[in-house]
Amino acid sequence: MTMDTVWLDVGAVDDIPSQSARIVKTQKGCIALFRTADDKVFALNDRCPHKGGPLSQGIVHGTSVTCPLHNMVFSLETGDALGPDEARVATFAVKVENGRIMLDASSFASRKDAA
Amino acid sequence: MTEKLVVVGNGMAPGRALEKLFEMAPGKYDVTIFNAEPRTNYDRILLSPVLSGEKTYEDIVIHGDAWYQEHGVTLHKGRKVNAIDRLTKTVTAEDGTTAQYDKLLIATGSVPFIVPVPGKDLAGVLTYRDLDDVEAMLVAAEQGGSAVVIGGGLLGLEAAAGLAMRGMDVTVLHLMPTLMERQLDTTAGNLLKRAIEARGIKVITKANTKEILGTAPNGAPPRVRAILLDDGTEIPANIVVMAAGIRPSAGLAKEAGIETNRGIVVNDRMVTSDPDIYAVGECVEFDGNVYGLVAPLYEQAGIAAKGLAGEDTKGFVDKALATKLKVTGVDLYSAGDFAEGEDREEIVLRDATNGLYKRLILQDNKVIGVVMFGDTSDSGWFFQLIKDGTDISEMRDTLIFGPAYAGGAALDPTAAVAALPDDAEICGCNGVCKGTIVNAIGAKNLTSLDDVRAHTKASASCGTCTGLVEQLLTLTLGDSYNPNAVKPMCGCTDLSHGDVRRLIVAKELKTIPDLMQELEWKSSGGCAKCRPALNYYLLSTWPGEYVDDGQSRFINERVHANIQKDGTYSVVPRMWGGVTTPDELRAIADVADKFKIPTVKCTGGQRIDLLGVKKEDLPAVWSDLNAAGMVSGHAYAKGLRTVKTCVGTDWCRFGTQDSTGLGIKLEKFLWGSWTPAKVKLAVSGCPRNCAEATCKDIGVICVDSGYEIHFAGAAGLDIKGTELLCHVKTEEEAIEVIGALTQLYREQGHYLERIYKWRARVGMESIQATVVEDLPRRKELYEAFVYSQKFSQKDPWAERAKDHVDAHEFAPIADLTSMEAAE
Numbered sequence: 019m020t021m022d023t024v025w026l027d028v029g030a031v032d033d034i035p036s037q038s039a040r041i042v043k044t045q046k047g048c049i050a051l052f053r054t055a056d057d058k059v060f061a062l063n064d065r066c067p068h069k070g071g072p073l074s075q076g077i078v079h080g081t082s083v084t085c086p087l088h089n090m091v092f093s094l095e096t097g098d099a100l101g102p103d104e105a106r107v108a109t110f111a112v113k114v115e116n117g118r119i120m121l122d123a124s125s126f127a128s129r130k131d132a133a
Numbered sequence: 134m135t136e137k138l139v140v141v142g143n144g145m146a147p148g149r150a151l152e153k154l155f156e157m158a159p160g161k162y163d164v165t166i167f168n169a170e171p172r173t174n175y176d177r178i179l180l181s182p183v184l185s186g187e188k189t190y191e192d193i194v195i196h197g198d199a200w201y202q203e204h205g206v207t208l209h210k211g212r213k214v215n216a217i218d219r220l221t222k223t224v225t226a227e228d229g230t231t232a233q234y235d236k237l238l239i240a241t242g243s244v245p246f247i248v249p250v251p252g253k254d255l256a257g258v259l260t261y262r263d264l265d266d267v268e269a270m271l272v273a274a275e276q277g278g279s280a281v282v283i284g285g286g287l288l289g290l291e292a293a294a295g296l297a298m299r300g301m302d303v304t305v306l307h308l309m310p311t312l313m314e315r316q317l318d319t320t321a322g323n324l325l326k327r328a329i330e331a332r333g334i335k336v337i338t339k340a341n342t343k344e345i346l347g348t349a350p351n352g353a354p355p356r357v358r359a360i361l362l363d364d365g366t367e368i369p370a371n372i373v374v375m376a377a378g379i380r381p382s383a384g385l386a387k388e389a390g391i392e393t394n395r396g397i398v399v400n401d402r403m404v405t406s407d408p409d410i411y412a413v414g415e416c417v418e419f420d421g422n423v424y425g426l427v428a429p430l431y432e433q434a435g436i437a438a439k440g441l442a443g444e445d446t447k448g449f450v451d452k453a454l455a456t457k458l459k460v461t462g463v464d465l466y467s468a469g470d471f472a473e474g475e476d477r478e479e480i481v482l483r484d485a486t487n488g489l490y491k492r493l494i495l496q497d498n499k500v501i502g503v504v505m506f507g508d509t510s511d512s513g514w515f516f517q518l519i520k521d522g523t524d525i526s527e528m529r530d531t532l533i534f535g536p537a538y539a540g541g542a543a544l545d546p547t548a549a550v551a552a553l554p555d556d557a558e559i560c561g562c563n564g565v566c567k568g569t570i571v572n573a574i575g576a577k578n579l580t581s582l583d584d585v586r587a588h589t590k591a592s593a594s595c596g597t598c599t600g601l602v603e604q605l606l607t608l609t610l611g612d613s614y615n616p617n618a619v620k621p622m623c624g625c626t627d628l629s630h631g632d633v634r635r636l637i638v639a640k641e642l643k644t645i646p647d648l649m650q651e652l653e654w655k656s657s658g659g660c661a662k663c664r665p666a667l668n669y670y671l672l673s674t675w676p677g678e679y680v681d682d683g684q685s686r687f688i689n690e691r692v693h694a695n696i697q698k699d700g701t702y703s704v705v706p707r708m709w710g711g712v713t714t715p716d717e718l719r720a721i722a723d724v725a726d727k728f729k730i731p732t733v734k735c736t737g738g739q740r741i742d743l744l745g746v747k748k749e750d751l752p753a754v755w756s757d758l759n760a761a762g763m764v765s766g767h768a769y770a771k772g773l774r775t776v777k778t779c780v781g782t783d784w785c786r787f788g789t790q791d792s793t794g795l796g797i798k799l800e801k802f803l804w805g806s807w808t809p810a811k812v813k814l815a816v817s818g819c820p821r822n823c824a825e826a827t828c829k830d831i832g833v834i835c836v837d838s839g840y841e842i843h844f845a846g847a848a849g850l851d852i853k854g855t856e857l858l859c860h861v862k863t864e865e866e867a868i869e870v871i872g873a874l875t876q877l878y879r880e881q882g883h884y885l886e887r888i889y890k891w892r893a894r895v896g897m898e899s900i901q902a903t904v905v906e907d908l909p910r911r912k913e914l915y916e917a918f919v920y921s922q923k924f925s926q927k928d929p930w931a932e933r934a935k936d937h938v939d940a941h942e943f944a945p946i947a948d949l950t951s952m953e954a955a956e
Binding site for chain 1: 945
């Protein structure tokens with residue numbers, strides 16, 4: 019990544035109910051923002067590498083999410099599939115400041131800059 | 134560069150070859166398969182359990198459509214190749230489809246041998262090779278009557294047992310004096326004959342079929358009616374199954390100029406006389422031998438895959454083969470060579486009373502053959518002695534008693550498996566040896582049979598080695614493995630579903646966090662398996678008190694629609710009792726137009742499904758449906774789904790009661806309730822049962838004297854007719870019984886356990902005693918149900934469309950698609 023981080027305020031932590039997810043629409047597809055029971059926020063590509071299931075619709079448990087289509091489980095921290103499956107979902111840098119969610123938009127903004 | 138691999142045939146051998154090839158050299162080939170059968174690859178060994186009803190077709194599928202897609206394979210289903218042009222390297226199918234190849238794999242399998250007698254082409258003369266044959270037999274079996282099976286070998290006996298289990302009157306004709314004479318000696322053949330006859334099947338040996346007799350052709354095409362033997366015996370037959378052996382199907386290869394004999398001739402690398410053409414399976418001939426059992430075919434598949442992947446490999450060798458008969462309740466095993474001879478000795482153990490027979494054939498102090506009947510538990514050990522050529526002179530005295538005595542003192546049964554070397558083959562179908570299984574158990578922390586199946590494939594095909602795999606689990610894990618142990622809910626706890634339900638009541642646990650704290654959950658926040666279960670248990674135990682946790686529900690129940698493969702949703706409005714109106718239909722049509730809903734389809738539950746609705750459109754779609762008076766059909770819920778009805782006394786000349794009216798009353802009474810798994814009902818107005826009530830969770834059959842209440846049917850993964858719970862005289866009583874039954878299920882059922890499985894677990898007697906015989910208890914259950922319904926009969930669609938419940942579900946948190954402006 020040569021791009022510098024571009025922090026973008028995409029909403030408040032409280033806009034996401036505990037143990038669930040909301041999506042951010044981008045031109046590159048949807049990004050799922052997850053909020054865990056202890057109010058940590060994670061950002062993952064909203065597409066299961068198995069069959070394209072929307073991970074934002076899955077059940078959030080601990081720091082994992084279970085895909086709603088075929089129950090593949092992913093770590094929200096690393097994007098890696100857990101259990102015997104081998105797969106990975108892209109993750110995006112995200113941080114919480116004063117209750118606001120800051121998402122690193124460099125990866126999807128850079129594409130547009132290039133375009 | 135990607136090369137083109139064309140495969141002719143889609144049976145188990147080429148399926149296995151491709152699996153191995155994709156593992157070793159993913160992306161090396163662009164693969165096209167021609168399958169003469171109109172389906173994907175399935176486990177042909179397991180056709181017998183499908184015929185007998187012990188398994189369904191879905192159970193035996195090896196590769197579903199998804200597998201082909203995943204590996205970019207073009208599968209031409211139902212297209213039979215009829216020409217190979219080796220000059221242009223092209224194959225052509227009957228319908229004109231062609232494909233070019235760099236490498237070709239021929240796996241055309243075998244064809245049944247048709248006994249050449251007059252009448253062999255009559256309607257009703259069947260063979261036993263593929264699923265179409267099984268389906269034809271099942272259709273015939275439904276009519277009942279008599280079946281004659283020609284051939285008393287492995288296939289013939291399995292077909293006979295299956296047809297007998299389906300209720301047909303079966304006779305097996307066998308040309309030779311004893312059954313399965315190629316695999317068994319005379320004694321074992323006779324014991325087998327007795328065991329088969331004990332199942333109500335007639336066996337005639339030395340039976341030479343002279344002619345198959347047909348019906349007199351007066352208009353209708355002639356059908357088989359009987360078999361005539363050359364001694365003049367005539368045996369009536371509604372169907373005749375030819376199972377007299379198979380012949381390699383080598384015609385296609387022969388016409389293409391490839392060297393063939395009985396089968397397609399291959400070398401030990403499975404290459405034919407054309408170096409670009411491989412062949413595997415029942416169509417090949419190696420060293421003068423042809424093969425029909427799965428183990429050598431899988432070995433061939435592995436060798437061909439390595440060749441195709443460009444890897445060097447050990448060549449194929451002709452080895453001793455073992456046979457096991459898959460007829461439930463008949464234990465029979467044979468392996469190796471058991472003909473008598475000058476230089477051979479034998480050890481025989483016979484216990485006629487217990488139907489036990491074991492015979493070992495020895496040559497030069499080595500075991501070369503084994504036949505076992507009645508108890509085959511040591512078969513793996515003996516087979517290993519044959520394969521290894523072990524010198525048995527030291528243990529000869531106790532050899533016949535098996536590995537438990539081989540060391541002198543008696544050992545426990547698991548010792549038989551413990552004594553096997555690491556390279557002993559446990560699963561013959563998939564070629565998995567003991568070492569592989571033991572290593573996988575250790576390295577991957579496998580703790581159950583299902584784990585072993587998932588990681589090693591052992592016991593995942595025909596399942597006859599399940600006992601051995603379980604013994605390996607016991608051996609490796611010690612006492613921590615107990616096959617009969619109560620299964621924990623999930624990895625987050627050691628407690629079973631039953632334990633958790635009991636403790637919720639006993640400890641008055643009322644929230645998920647409290648429960649996890651109190652019951653010492655091992656994970657923080659549970660998992661996708663336990664959370665929905667806990668949410669249901671708390672909701673059904675504490676109605677009106679427990680606050681539903683949406684985040685512990687599967688997406689469908691959280692957004693009240695069914696997620697589809699592309700992330701869109703389907704919407705099914707309720708149609709009470711399957712009755713609708715022109716206004717409702719107009720509103721559905723308008724919604725479909727307005728929101729450009731791509732598919733409108735009738736469901737199996739007498740209502741209409743709108744498929745392909747975008748998530749953000751859901752509230753607006755519901756709003757329009759609500760405006761026309763429609764509410765959620767809960768087609769997504771572990772709860773009441775539908776109540777199907779027939780038109781009953783309203784219209785039908787046979788109707789005995791108002792089945793439509795009762796169905797609507799039941800649906801209005803039960804809708805909205807959450808249950809352990811989905812609940813589907815039907816009410817039929819007479820025993821003709823047009824509403825198909827006898828395969829439902831709960832079904833009512835109206836009769837002149839009142840209402841028969843049935844339950845515990847299934848028509849999904851399992852198929853099972855309902856059982857009669859009771860007969861009542863009035864509608865009110867019917868509704869009370871059904872309410873009480875539903876409540877008892879809600880209180881006792883394990884999450885995702887359908888009513889028929891709950892009934893199997895708790896037993897008919899306890900259910901009948903509670904909801905039929907104990908009237909005060911019935912009333913109590915009924916009232917508990919009525920109480921909980923007070924909190925559940927709110928239309929979830931209206932709550933979301935009008936009152937904006939869970940609005941966060943239906944809108945993105947941010948839309949950055951126009952971000953150029955923001956940058």
